[in-house]
Amino acid sequence: MRYVDEFRDSELTKILVDRIHRVTKHPWVIMEICGGQTHSILQNGIDQLLPKEIELVHGPGCPVCVTSLELVDKALAIAAMPNVIFCSFGDMLRVPGSGKDLFSVRASGGQVRIVYSPLDAVKIAQANPDKEVVFFAIGFETTGPANAMSVIQAKALGIKNFSVLVSQVTVPPAMHVILGSPQNRVQGFLAAGHVCAVMGYWEYPPIAEKYQIPIVVTGFEPIDLLKGILVTVEQLEKGSHIVENAYTRVVSYEGNQPAQTILKKVFEPCDRNWRGIGLIPNSGWKLRPEFANYDAELKFKVSDIHTQESPICISGQILQGRKKPPQCPAFGAQCTPEYPLGATMVSSEGTCAAYYRYAREEMSS
């Protein structure tokens, strides 16, 4: 496959791995932000190739994982309403709320549909004028532009039976939370390549400066990840702490300007509750007042949401890189992808799911 195979090349991998081994003199803890990166690291066994001094810890960048339980429960309540067609990305259907998930809502008669793009949900609204169509607009900066576009399109087409349940979150505030914590272990960041493809990396220099930490924009294929790790280790060994781009074929400093314009037009910053972490000020987006007609939370006024998390799940500490899945007493025992206790096990990009799927062998040996 062109433009993919080149970045999985085993010869080039060897060269990069050798260089990382030569450069590394001290132990370092590096966090990859994005769940897609965690998934790729374990899928390709990148961690097995690194010197023992380098420890990779896994960040909070899985949108399915961090969507607050309250919003998941609201989604379940709206999806169960008789006149609603509830549309969602596929990943979200298995996320457990306080008692059930969207699959069980569907089994009980709720109309829940998987869509591949938020714009498909707008089409469903157009085709079903007698129904209320709700799209679960979750995600980081990556999904934001397409989610915003669905609202713009619905408004332009005069569609009134479409609304979005917004759970947009942003990366930089989460980095502040992780780095500002007294228990922080992270010494270098691999920034999430696709988030930066939209936003650029102009937001990161103040963070690198404040916490004296290297931040390297990194992609998802093995070569991209190894390059990001190499650049980070080089900085750590030199004592440098700047923002560098190791994903230049996709990311520019300014990012995708039209996408940022759409984001600003539709959304405004707000505080967001992150599942497992808690409230992070200014860490998300909500619809601007002029798009209030498309806000599912206002339209359906779901109240009486009483959330209840599993008392043993440690996904919050996992999302901040403080603990790894095998340190959880429930991992692989009470908590499996079939019966997940917390969101890090349920999403394919969640750290626990990735450990369970690719690396369980190491755990049991």
Place this chain on the structure above:
Amino acid sequence: MSETASVTMEGPVCPLPLHHHTQIVMGHGSGGRMTQELIQEVFMPYFSNPALLEGNDFANLLAPITDARHIAVSTDSHIVFPLIFPGGDIGRLAVCGTVNDVAMSGAIPAALTAGFILEEGLSIDLLKQIVRSMAMASEEAGVAIVAGDTKVVERGKADGLFINTTGFGWVPDGLQIGGQFAKPGDAVLISGTIGDHGIAVLTARGDLGFETEIVSDVAPLNLLIEAVVAEIPKVHVLRDPTRGGLATTLNEIATQSDVNITIEENSIPIRPAVATACEMLGFDPLYVANEGKVIVILPEDKAELALQILRKQKYGENATLIGHVYEKPKSRVLLRTRLGTTRLLDVLAGEMLPRIC
């Protein structure tokens, strides 16, 4: 009450008899004249064979002259949306699925039965097309459909058409083939490219926003298997990696045989179009369904011969050695990645879901 209902349905109050030739109505499942008409016009022209033509509620078959003492039996209910997809349809799927399941024991499939559940409103032309496709697949496999049944359910109570097929065959004496017989030292072969069926059906649903040239691999594998087993009776395992794909099926075998199976990522045959579609959707082709592929596990010293035989057969042209069986870690499947690292290849937890970003 029920009499009144049947009166309005069959329509004797109507001055002229109604003929329903374009779509299935409840009367086609009544067991009466309309059912007979449906059988005569739709099924008989395609499924005609001596056992069926006798017109009994059973098929009276001649036992083959063989010293075989074992019968292999398998049943499968087929549901698929859409009913017709690139490379096949529910009819071909129903015939091939059961022929293949019987053949995976090393048996020579002898006959099939077919049970149809039709939804009121189903187009009779579509039904004819599917029945014709079943007949073609049955002829290709050389396995006749000797008994059948038709029921009709009200509109909304089925997805157009469901087909159950049951098949049986005689297992030649001396064969010992099954998922529990993989042994350390065995080689693992796959008869061709993986993931074609699952991606073909998914794209045929039309909601991906892109089209591909991928066609389903649905095919009868009994002749290919017969060719291998005739030359190499010491084959240990034959299994078709259908639902759950290659990874799930290998896990079943590793658990049944209590062995480790390690496969090489680089050697697994995948069409570029399937790889690309999976990449875009966040699917792993190792978990995508196949309907015309077989995993062959046999002693390493027979692997080359088996590959030569497979590659000469229709549906075996791309046969490849993909891995080996080891003693430990027991009941686990491992994947050696193209980077030389090793990771667990687990079973799929639930439905494969497209990822978010």
